[in-house]
Amino acid sequence: MSRKKTSKSKAGSAPATSALPAANGPRPVRPGTARPCPEAPPNGPPQPGWSSIGGGGDFYDVAFKVMLVGDSGVGKTCLLVRFKDGAFLAGTFISTVGIDFRRGTGPRTLGAPPPRTGPCWSWLVVFQNKVVDVDGMKVKLQIWDTAGQERFRSVTHAYYRDAHALLLLYDVTNKASFDSIQAWLTEIQEHAQDDVVLMLLGNKVDSAQERAVKREDAEKLAKGAETALHQGPQRAPLPAARLHQEGGPGVFLLQTLSLWDPATGHPPGRLDSLQQSVPG
Ligand SMILES: Nc1nc2c(ncn2[C@@H]2O[C@H](COP(=O)(O)OP(=O)(O)OP(=O)(O)O)[C@@H](O)[C@H]2O)c(=O)[nH]1
Numbered sequence: 001m002s003r004k005k006t007s008k009s010k011a012g013s014a015p016a017t018s019a020l021p022a023a024n025g026p027r028p029v030r031p032g033t034a035r036p037c038p039e040a041p042p043n044g045p046p047q048p049g050w051s052s053i054g055g056g057g058d059f060y061d062v063a064f065k066v067m068l069v070g071d072s073g074v075g076k077t078c079l080l081v082r083f084k085d086g087a088f089l090a091g092t093f094i095s096t097v098g099i100d101f102r103r104g105t106g107p108r109t110l111g112a113p114p115p116r117t118g119p120c121w122s123w124l125v126v127f128q129n130k131v132v133d134v135d136g137m138k139v140k141l142q143i144w145d146t147a148g149q150e151r152f153r154s155v156t157h158a159y160y161r162d163a164h165a166l167l168l169l170y171d172v173t174n175k176a177s178f179d180s181i182q183a184w185l186t187e188i189q190e191h192a193q194d195d196v197v198l199m200l201l202g203n204k205v206d207s208a209q210e211r212a213v214k215r216e217d218a219e220k221l222a223k224g225a226e227t228a229l230h231q232g233p234q235r236a237p238l239p240a241a242r243l244h245q246e247g248g249p250g251v252f253l254l255q256t257l258s259l260w261d262p263a264t265g266h267p268p269g270r271l272d273s274l275q276q277s278v279p280g
Pocket residue numbers: 003070071072073074075076077078079089090091092093094095096097146147148149203204205206207257258259260
């Protein structure tokens with residue numbers, strides 16, 4: 001695929017920005033994705049068990065932080081946008097890099113030097129809240145989109161710690177993005193909570209002709225990874241069979257999906273549930 005990579009912004013409550021790579025020159029910004037979320041608490045997202053009245057007028061019973069991770073270009077931002085707004089971001093690929101924001105004033109001028117004072121919302125992550133109904137319970141998902149580019153990993157790691165679930169994406173048309181999954185798993189093992197829920201997502205199954213990763217290979221990887229994660233030094237060993245049956249914490253399953261409907265060019269419906277993903 002020949003997509004020109006430029007840059008896009010993701011905002012969130014990042015750690016101090018001084019250690020972060022500086023934005024380099026003017027960068028295009030996607031409307032709607034490059035804005036700080038006013039609900040963002042300075043020290044991370046709300047935890048389960050918080051009040052049933054959330055910020056921004058959302059009512060919920062329980063809240064979870066979900067993070068999207070995976071190589072650059074696999075479709076993390078598209079997934080977030082589809083899930084939140086039902087829209088698909090087609091066209092030029094705008095990659096996630098650091099653009100910073102001053103709290104309350106929105107995006108600063110792209111390419112301008114970073115602000116010298118004041119709190120900064122920034123960089124390589126952006127999150128969106130969405131409340132979904134699960135068995136009569138209002139579940140608030142705070143979904144964090146991270147920059148996939150390798151040079152930003154040390155920054156995005158910091159956000160794994162308090163994540164309840166990680167959606168690990170690869171692009172079925174890009175073998176390299178699948179080959180990287182092992183490295184992502186190692187990072188997850190190092191930086192995420194022991195009981196984090198993981199899901200492997202193979203995106204872009206609509207591009208059947210360009211497919212470079214077989215479903216069986218991904219299933220094999222998911223199965224192996226599930227066992228390895230639960231036998232790792234920091235994790236309690238759990239029999240794989242039990243995990244499959246009970247669907248408990250740490251389950252690592254493969255789902256494939258397409259965020260684009262090739263028949264109509266429109267999204268095939270809201271991704272309220274990843275279970276509705278396209279078989280591939
Ligand atoms: N055909 C097809 N293209 C998709 C799909 N999902 C995303 N894309 C395209 O893939 C490209 C990259 O998508 P992004 O969501 O920006 O990728 P990302 O993982 O956020 O990339 P980084 O921000 O660099 O980490 C865009 O051009 C999208 O239009 C899909 O399901 N099918």
